[in-house]
Every structure is written in C-alpha cells, then in structure tokens.
Amino acid sequence: MKDTRIGTTGIQQISCVCQAHEGLEATGEHAEPHRLLDADGVVVEPVVVFLRELLAAGRSAATLRSYGMDLLRWWRFLHAVEVGWGRATRTEARDFSYWIQLTAKQRRGVDRSSSSGWVNGVAGAPNPITGKPALVDGYAPATVAHSETVLRGFYDFHRDAGTGPILNPFPLDPSRRYRRAHAHHNPMDGWARERVGRYRPKVPHRIPRAIPDHRFNELFAALGSNRDRALVAFWISTGVRASELLGVRHCDIDPHQQLITVVRKGTRATQQVPASADAFVWLRLYQEELHGQIPRGRTQRVWWTLRRPRRPLNYHAAHRIFERANAVLGADWTLHDLRHSAARQNGPGSAADAQRRAVGHGTRASVHHRDLPDTEQGRGDRRSSSPSCPHCRSARRAATAGTGLRPGGVERVVREGPVTSSVKHSTRKPLAAVTSVAAEQRLRNGQLRNEFPPGPTEAWWPHTAATAEQIQQRLTSGAFVAAAGC
Template sequence: MFDEKGRDVAAIRLPQWGRVTAAEGPVPWLVVDDCGVPVEPIRRYLADFVAAGNSAGSVRSYGYALLRWWRWLIAIGVVWNKATPAEARDLVLWMKQVTKPRRSPRTVSAATAGTVNPITRKRHLGDQYESRTIRHSNAVVRAFYAFWIEDVCEGPLVNPVQLDRRHRAQRPNARHNPLEPFRPEGRIRYNPKLPKRRPREIPDERWKDVFGGMRSNRDRALLSMGISCAARASELLGVRGVDLDWSDQLVRVIRKGTGAEQWLPASQESFVWLRLYLADLGEPLGPNEPVWWTLPRRDRGDGLRRQPMNYEALRGVFRRVNTLLGTNWTMHDLRHTASLRMARDENLSLRDVQVILGHAHLATTADVYIVEDEAQVVRRVLRHLAEREHRANQPPSPVAVGYDGDDLAILLGGRPS
C-alpha cells in the first residue's frame, strides 16, 4: 500500500474556505481564497480548460470540484503538489459517509430526502453525495493533476487519482493494432459503481396533470416544446427569436457539449402556446433576444423589468407543480418521455432518434432508450404461460396411416404412449 496514515475521515470537517466566483476575461469562473485572490494553480488549469473549448458551465462545475479538493487538503494539512493517492482515497471515503453541507437547512424536503416518490417512482435526492458526484470529483482532480504533470511538467510528481491496474496482466494497449482506435486505459481506482437506471417516463395521464398545473402560457409553451423536441433544459433556455422557424415549426438549439447548431422539429401545439405567450409579453421580441423571460420578484427602484429566464427559475416552475401534485418530476424527464415515445414509434428508426437527441454514438441511444415496458413484458410472459398450458391440455393429434405413434413421439422429443 502507498501509505499507512489511517486518518479518521469521519471526524474531518471541511473549512468554509474560498469560493467560486464569476470573473471577467477569458476564464468565466475562478476559485478564490478568503481574500478574493485567485488560486493560481487552479486558475492556470481553468485557463487551459477554456482554451480547449469547454463551456462556461463546465468551467463552473470544475471550479466547485477543485474548491472541494482544496478545502479537503487544507483540512488534512497537505500541500496541493504533495498529495498522494492516500488523500484521494480518503476523500472518497469521506464523501461516502458525510452529510453534504447546505447553505440553509431543509424545510419541506426534509421528510422526503432519500425516499422514493410513490407517484413518479423516482428517488428524491438525499443528504449524502451521490455516486455520480464522487466520480465527477475524481475525474476533475485527475484531469487537474494530469495537466500539471504532463503539460506543465512542474509541481507534483504523482497523480493522486490513479487508474486501477491491479488486475492487469500487462500494460494498457500493449498489443495495440495501429489501425484500431486506442481503448480507454481503465477505470479510476476509487470510482463507485453506478446502478443502471432506466429513464423515467411521464405517463400520459400524469402528463395531463403536470401540464394542467402550469400557471402561465410561458410555462405551457416551454413544457410543450420540451416534450415534443426532446431538447435539454439548457438548450431550450438558450433559444432566441431568430432560432424559431414558424413556417416549418422548427426550433434551433445549441447542443450541450459540442456547441453545434441543430434545427429540431416541434409540435404544432407548442407553437400555438408559444404564440399565446409572446402575446402576453406585450411587446415584440427582437431577433437576438432570448425567447424565455421572467420578472424579478423585487422592485429595485426602477420598476419590474423582464429578465432572461435561467435554470433556477425553471426549477421554480417544477417546484410549484410538484408541490401541487406531490411529485418530483424534472425538466429532464420531458426529454426522457419524448425519447421513449419516439423509440417506440414504428415509423421512426433508431438513427432518427439519435439525430434528434444529438447523441454522438448510436450505441448511446440504444443503450438508454431501447427498453421494454415492464408491464408489457409481464403481459407477454403471462400469455406465453397460458398458451403452453393450453397446448398441454389438448388431446394428441391423430397419427397418419402408415406411421407408428411411439416412433414419432421419440423422434420429435415426446414420450411414447
């Protein structure tokens, strides 16, 4: 083993040191210390991260993961460029058992944290770190140290987040065919396993309840468009006036991750609700203005002004309807619902579904959305069992003249009489 420190990770408390803050310049988000000074090793890495073409949202997400890592090193008294795999391992152990820090205590959601909603059959978020959060933390820290070790060639000597090669008989890609792509080197050593979950679909009768719980034409237009074109929440919120094709009923989105532009077909109903919503705005929408707007709750002295709708405002829409219905639906459930509907349509190929969803690989679409409805599977199996029982109770068919019944039974796998 690489160390025998034996930390009591359960007793460690992370300090409220530093913060992630928006910044002007090429790097949109920075990690700063208590004095507001950017943490230089993180700043240099994020600058390289931005130059590689990553989005501002990814920069913010990586910043929070690195801020947690820095707080962890401060709590255990280790300098960032002296960290070893022991520190990465203990952070994983700490994240698996600690209660996540919150800015404010839970109120209504305290009774449902970690439980399964009886209507949607989806689990509410709990108070512990999810497996996906731990895996994301490991990936970010590993990429940060890879930058310093491989690209900058200064500072740390070892990457604390290592790959699991204990069961490999040889080094990765030792017999690699130069005509074939390289395989991934292996999984990160302390990554928790992810349970395979099927996408949650909003049934038609539940969809009527959700849509009926919307309080404005804006919310109805947004949900109707989301469930018809299967776009992600961030993609829909980025739509501008010039991105709407009213004649062909198309909406242009900027794909998450790739940044590619794509026109998606939307339903006629969604464009009807969109027209009603735009009429409610009371003034024409500019071609380069965002489509979705909201009003601030507080008057800042110059009256209530329209503000572009952000993700937190969209979450508020679902928070209100979930409180009304006793559910825990999210905007991403609309994407799942639309995708499953398209995948089951015999008039659409799997390739059609892949293009609409913006997946880079067909296998991703097939692995996630080619799923069987459990109720239909049960009905088919029950029908199969009933047919077998019916055939077993049928009298044997008469044997044609010239054939021996016992010989035919043995030949066809039956029992002689």
C-alpha cells in the same frame, strides 16, 4: 461541515468550515468564465491555469463550472487537513474519497445542524407518483466518480507541465497501470467496462424514466403561466435539452415551418428541430402577455422572467418551474424526464433515426434507454393499446376536460409514432426477417402518405401537373420542331 480524516492513528475529527471569501466565482467574461478563490479571497492560480487549458481545448463554460466545483471541494478538504495541493499524497486522496462518499451533502434550505454530518445509509421511500427513489443525504456515485476523474486530470496536467507533484494522488487502478485500455480485446465480444481509477466508485446503471400520458396532462395542468406551458410544450415535442431551449432567440423561431433552431450542447452545432403546433400557440400567448415589457430585437432572448426586473430565464429558474408543479402534484419529475419522454415514444425495435437526430442522440450507446425495460409497466401508468387508438384519445379527452388543454395537442408530434424511419440491413439476415422488415416499412410508408398527403399544385405553374406523355407531346409539337429546324 464536520468530517473525519482517516489516519494511521485512527479516525480524527476535523471541522471543515466554508470561509466567506472561498468559492467558485462567475466572472461573466468569455476569456475566463469562472475562477476559484481560496479562504483568503485570493485567486488559486493552479486552478486558473488548468481551467484555461480546458477552455483552449474547446470546453464550454458549463464544463468549466462543473470542473471548478469538483476542485472547490478538494481545496476545502485540503484546507481542513492543512495540506497544500502540491504536497497532497495518496493518503489525502484516499481520505477525500472516503469523506465525499460518507459525508452529508449541504443543500440550500436544509438545516443539518442537528445531524451528525454523515449519511445514514438508509434509502428513503420511493415517490408514489413517479416511482423514483428518494434523494439520499450524500453525494451521488456519479458525482463522486466525476470528481475523481477531474482531480486525476488536474494532477496529470500539472505533472506534465512540471508545476505539480511527480506522483498523482489519484492513481489509476493497478490492473490498468501497465497496459492500455481494452488490451487484447476480442472483436467478436462486447466492450466491457473497465475500472479506471483506484478510488473511483461503481456508478449504478439507472433506467431512464418517461412521463406517462395522463401524468403529463396532470403536470401540464399544474403549470401556472403561459410561459411555463410554452416551455414544456417545446421540451416534450422537440426533445432538446433544457439549456438548449433557454438559449433560443427570436430569430431562431420559425412558426411558418414549425421549426426552432438550437445550439447543441458539446458540439455547439446549430440545428433546426420540429416542434408541435400547440407549442407555437402557447409561445404566442406568452409573447402577448409580455408585449412591450421585454427588449425587442431578432437577437434578443425569447424566455424571460415574469418578475420584475425582467431578466433572461436561466436553468435554475426553469428548474423552479418544475419544483412548483411537483409541489402541487406531490411528484418529483425533472426537466430531463421530458427529454426521455420525447425519445421514448419510439419503443424498442423501431428505427426512428430522424427522431434520434432531433433529440440529439447520435450513437447507439446514448440511446440505451430504447433497449431497457419500461419502468412504468406493471404500475398501471402505461397504455396497453396503441398510441392512436380511439380509446386512448377518448381517455385523454376525459383527462384534460376542465383544464383548458387541447386533448393530445401538445404531445401529438411526440406521442403518435415516428415521422420517418430507415431500415438497417445486417449481414446474412434471414429471409423471414427481411420480409417482415420490408412489410413493416411499406405499412409505415402508407401511413405517412395518408397522414401527410401531397399539397395542391400551385395555379401559376400548371405544367408541373402534366404527365410525362403530355410533356413529351408538347416538346414534339410544331412550335418546338420548327425552332429545332432553325
């Protein structure tokens, strides 16, 4: 990687070469999931101590890897400019922030030997199918902002421990240095975003994109195996994260109640989420294909690679599933788009608290996409009629004809409206608004009763079908009266 360092004498060319022994090593140990190696292959002790602090604070192994990658980029930059981590000043921090925003990112399978090593700054054409902008050559603003936060926290930790420089190379913004966050905030106003770090870039607010129905059918038809279809069916019907579904074991599958148990990211809480019936059908087909070829046991993983030797399926292998399907369609859908599709089925104005809890969105700030404009409107990709209209169902049947798919089966749970809802009352709500909300609630309850009628009464307990008058008459009969007189 050829980069430039800004100094008082101008721009100096610097060659950043990745050493053979340098990198972030995964140990596979629970006590130390990752460790950073320098150019000589020696473990970087300051990073080890910092990652151990994060592990003691309850951070996951994925968080440690993310922090380690940010520190690895910083260590490579310091090695290139020949400055020790304890002697880095704000000049090196400024140069690093300049470099990471302008340098071209090294990607696997992409030859950049003939390029200048700098971002050209010209945005590529958006994808004609998804409408997403093309990937830029450099690091995303979110990656740059995350790196600045990690490095500032790293130097804050060593400053408090007495093992690092007194002045943090990545300081706070001057407007935040002498006061607390949101000082003198008016409770009647919203919470404005304040600039935190001096070298922290502005992160654009992206609009989440959901996969339209007919695009989802095309994507589902492009999948090459029953395992891939089962994975996508579970993702689109449950809305869980990709890593949460990949960690499911056999004991976490409950086909009788159509539930799966996942471990939530961050909180590590165990939660049962409903899934569609078709997802369990594809799962059963996948299990029959690999019967006797994968380890058996209730605590064994459900998802395995199709190539030998059989290994548990990880996130990168699941991402390759989408890359192969996108190569066929010419699209650039991602695994996270399925999560947004599962949450987007309840549009703005609907109080679908049950679906939000199942997806794992706990706060209103995390479900911001419900209030954002639909990115598919105006592009001819969204339905203009209701999800359950007969015209839409016939269109989906025509789209899935010849593909072996059950029309609307995989997406039935997600696409046909909420299963439960709740009304949130606000202070001094107008009478007309309360009346409309109550009418909408009664209509939705009637639809739920029609869609989910009560089950038949069990034959071996006939007394549960008796009315209150019959039960009272039975309790006041002669046998009970005689027993009470005794």
